[in-house]
Amino acid sequence: xxxxKQSPQSLIVQKGGISIINCAYENTAFDYFPWYQQFxxxxxxxxxxxxxxxxxxxxxxxxxxxxxxAKQFSLHIMDSQPGDSAxxxxxxxSNFGNEKxxxxxxxxxxxxP
Amino acid sequence: EAGVVQSPRYKIIEKKQPVAFxxxxxxxxxxxxxxxxxxxxxxxxxxxxxxxxAVDDSQLPKxxxxxxxxxxxxxxxxxxxxxxxxxxxxxxxxxxxxxGIHEQFFGPGTRLTVL
Numbered sequence: 001x002x003x004x005k006q007s008p009q010s011l012i013v014q015k016g017g018i019s020i021i022n023c024a025y026e027n028t029a030f031d032y033f034p035w036y037q038q039f040x041x042x043x044x045x046x047x048x049x050x051x052x053x054x055x056x057x058x059x060x061x062x063x064x065x066x067x068x069x070a071k072q073f074s075l076h077i078m079d080s081q082p083g084d085s086a087x088x089x090x091x092x093x094s095n096f097g098n099e100k101x102x103x104x105x106x107x108x109x110x111x112x113p
Numbered sequence: 114e115a116g117v118v119q120s121p122r123y124k125i126i127e128k129k130q131p132v133a134f135x136x137x138x139x140x141x142x143x144x145x146x147x148x149x150x151x152x153x154x155x156x157x158x159x160x161x162x163x164x165x166x167a168v169d170d171s172q173l174p175k176x177x178x179x180x181x182x183x184x185x186x187x188x189x190x191x192x193x194x195x196x197x198x199x200x201x202x203x204x205x206x207x208x209x210x211x212x213g214i215h216e217q218f219f220g221p222g223t224r225l226t227v228l
Contacts, residue, residue: 004155006155034216036219041221042221042222043117043204043206043219043220043221043222044156044204044219045219046216046217046218049216089155089156091155099161099169100146100158100161100169101156101158101217103155103156103157104155105153105154105155106153106154106155
């Protein structure tokens, strides 16, 4: 019940295109859904996060869409750039993330020119 | 502001040897986390500290792993003895730990290779 399922495992998108990564969860106690970006040799860094009381959050080119009834959320990267090439992890946590985060398995995103 | 500091960045040891990792969280952060990240996987929590108290160590293999955060600031994670399957990246993270939403900030990790 603690699992967070993420897809796809890898994604190749042309520069300027839209990258979409999806996640699904089971535990209805989760109340915090962050997306992390990780570059090789670095730790994960928070990209954007959402609470379940809103259905969408946008920050610059990054948007989280959240469907509480389906227990799914997704990351959309608009106008994808080569610098966005990284591994992206969705996560879910309770107590607004102050307890442990349960991470998805990651999506390796490659933006090609 | 300095981020989460971890050392060493890389460690190569032979199986059955002991190893220790050190983490210094962001100043003022009460909550400290140790995560394990296997290759191609997301991080998995090993232990969470609120100040010097370990409040969640349910995923820590206590037969060989131990951790401490004696003064509620920096922390050490130890493995003794190490096994081949322990090869992974060990990530430390910290957060303010107060009520409300607080980001977990991750360090760069220690990459452990057990031969």
